[in-house]
Amino acid sequence: MEKPGISVLGIGYVGLCTAVGFASRGYKVIASTHDAEKADKINKGVPPFHEPGLQELLAETIGAGRLKCLVNQTEAAVVETDFTFNAVGTPSKTNGRIDLQFIESSAHDIGKALGEKSTYHVVVVKSTVVPGTTQVLVGPILERESRKRCGLDFGLCMSPEFLRQGSAFEDTINTDRIIIGEHDRKSGDALENLYKGFYGSSGPPIIRTTPSTAELIKYASNSMLATKISFINTIANICEKIPNADVRTVATAMGLDKRIGPLFLNAGLGYGGSCFPKDVKAFLAYSRSLGYPFKLLESVESLNKTQPLKAVQFCRELVGNLKGKNVAILGLAFKPDTDDMREARAVPIINQLLREGAKVTAYDPVAIPIAKTIFKNRIRYAPSATACLRKADCCIIVTEWGEFKKLKPEDFIENMKRSILVDGRRIYDPQEFGRKLKFAAVGLGSETQ
Ligand SMILES: NC(=O)c1ccc[n+]([C@@H]2O[C@H](COP(=O)([O-])OP(=O)(O)OC[C@H]3O[C@@H](n4cnc5c(N)ncnc54)[C@H](O)[C@@H]3O)[C@@H](O)[C@H]2O)c1
Numbered sequence: 001m002e003k004p005g006i007s008v009l010g011i012g013y014v015g016l017c018t019a020v021g022f023a024s025r026g027y028k029v030i031a032s033t034h035d036a037e038k039a040d041k042i043n044k045g046v047p048p049f050h051e052p053g054l055q056e057l058l059a060e061t062i063g064a065g066r067l068k069c070l071v072n073q074t075e076a077a078v079v080e081t082d083f084t085f086n087a088v089g090t091p092s093k094t095n096g097r098i099d100l101q102f103i104e105s106s107a108h109d110i111g112k113a114l115g116e117k118s119t120y121h122v123v124v125v126k127s128t129v130v131p132g133t134t135q136v137l138v139g140p141i142l143e144r145e146s147r148k149r150c151g152l153d154f155g156l157c158m159s160p161e162f163l164r165q166g167s168a169f170e171d172t173i174n175t176d177r178i179i180i181g182e183h184d185r186k187s188g189d190a191l192e193n194l195y196k197g198f199y200g201s202s203g204p205p206i207i208r209t210t211p212s213t214a215e216l217i218k219y220a221s222n223s224m225l226a227t228k229i230s231f232i233n234t235i236a237n238i239c240e241k242i243p244n245a246d247v248r249t250v251a252t253a254m255g256l257d258k259r260i261g262p263l264f265l266n267a268g269l270g271y272g273g274s275c276f277p278k279d280v281k282a283f284l285a286y287s288r289s290l291g292y293p294f295k296l297l298e299s300v301e302s303l304n305k306t307q308p309l310k311a312v313q314f315c316r317e318l319v320g321n322l323k324g325k326n327v328a329i330l331g332l333a334f335k336p337d338t339d340d341m342r343e344a345r346a347v348p349i350i351n352q353l354l355r356e357g358a359k360v361t362a363y364d365p366v367a368i369p370i371a372k373t374i375f376k377n378r379i380r381y382a383p384s385a386t387a388c389l390r391k392a393d394c395c396i397i398v399t400e401w402g403e404f405k406k407l408k409p410e411d412f413i414e415n416m417k418r419s420i421l422v423d424g425r426r427i428y429d430p431q432e433f434g435r436k437l438k439f440a441a442v443g444l445g446s447e448t449q
Pocket residue numbers: 009010011012013014015032033034035074087088089090102103105106126127128129161162163164165274275
């Protein structure tokens with residue numbers, strides 16, 4: 001039987017991984033975006049962002065003619081396919097609320113295309129949207145534009161995405177669970193069959209529910225993960241006030257409790273990226289709009305704002321006045337294996353260092369081109385980690401890239417003016433590094449530093 005055709009709107013991390021995922025398993029996929037430059041790169045088999053494992057499969061699927069990316073041709077993409085995955089961006093407004101303008105405008109385009117179709121088509125909202133968006137906003141727009149009835153003439157589902165940047169493609173094809181928030185049973189059956197065809201008989205568990213519950217599952221999941229991070233960071237900050245305490249040991253022991261689990265308990269400089277900060281903000285604004293402010297999450301967000309500045313505080317404590325001092329920043333991306341700098345912890349850290357008069361030199365394996373668009377010539381950029389350390393008074397580890405983990409105390413001692421190291425991500429052994437360098441790390445009690 002011929003596989004159904006798939007269209008994907010929005011070709012960021014979620015859209016492109018979804019598109020390449022389906023295309024790599026033999027589905028015909030048409031992506032559509034507003035961004036001609038991005039589309040051009042994709043059609044040449046070049047991912048527009050750094051994501052391990054994506055390059056080869058993108059090149060292969062484009063080469064085999066199973067994937068193409070159109071510019072501003074949403075209607076054509078929808079008309080020629082059977083399922084449309086909407087993965088457009090849902091950024092924050094200045095008041096923290098979710099900005100649904102791209103969801104809205106793409107729903108108009110999809111609706112117009114549905115009006116031209118004579119066959120059944122399922123629209124799947126993949127973007128992260130607040131509860132009610134699929135049913136109250138997207139569905140009615142689709143009905144108005146198509147002059148057809150949702151649930152009868154076309155289908156509608158909400159199916160949130162849980163991929164992690166840095167392993168986005170791997171997560172897309174090996175997801176832990178699939179959530180299908182269905183407008184009606186026929187829509188849900190159609191999407192479940194598509195997923196079963198894609199993942200095979202031993203695929204991940206599938207949970208079928210209402211669109212609003214599916215939307216809430218995504219916010220609840222990201223809020224829980226953000227809470228774990230701010231929780232362990234709070235424990236880390238407490239550890240620093242207790243002689244000889246170490247948050248790493250606390251986290252390891254906590255993680256062995258099956259009810260808690262070991263993941264997302266790495267104390268550090270807080271969470272960044274395109275999802276957690278914006279999803280936490282949106283969920284806070286949404287809960288306030290319900291008249292039930294999410295107090296716990298307010299604390300999670302508030303701690304995350306101050307946590308990165310601890311790196312500067314450590315630096316000041318070890319170096320003294322930072323005016324005119326050379327500070328080496330290792331890591332700019334919000335996490336390893338990505339070049340994404342949205343809400344990266346490096347941004348508030350570097351801005352604060354500059355405000356205090358420090359001279360900043362930074363190195364990141366892949367994020368320097370993006371960092372240059374943010375900091376321009378206010379900082380210097382080094383071609384390698386050791387070049388970054390040269391003549392520095394202090395070094396701050398901001399992102400836990402694998403290549404930084406391989407550095408030895410001697411690499412710091414031999415290259416720096418003063419051997420002062422702030423381990424913002426707990427990648428080094430405090431015993432070894434603390435013996436040879438002036439060393440501070442998040443969550444390390446005073447006597448051990
Ligand atoms: N990045 C992640 O790790 C991740 C994980 C899970 C869920 N999400 C959610 O998925 C959604 C997309 O995230 P992303 O990181 O892939 O976004 P992104 O910002 O990288 O890309 C979104 C793309 O949508 C495009 N776009 C906007 N309006 C469009 C339209 N009408 N038609 C076609 N393209 C349009 C934009 O040009 C942009 O390229 C968001 O809601 C996000 O919260 C992201």
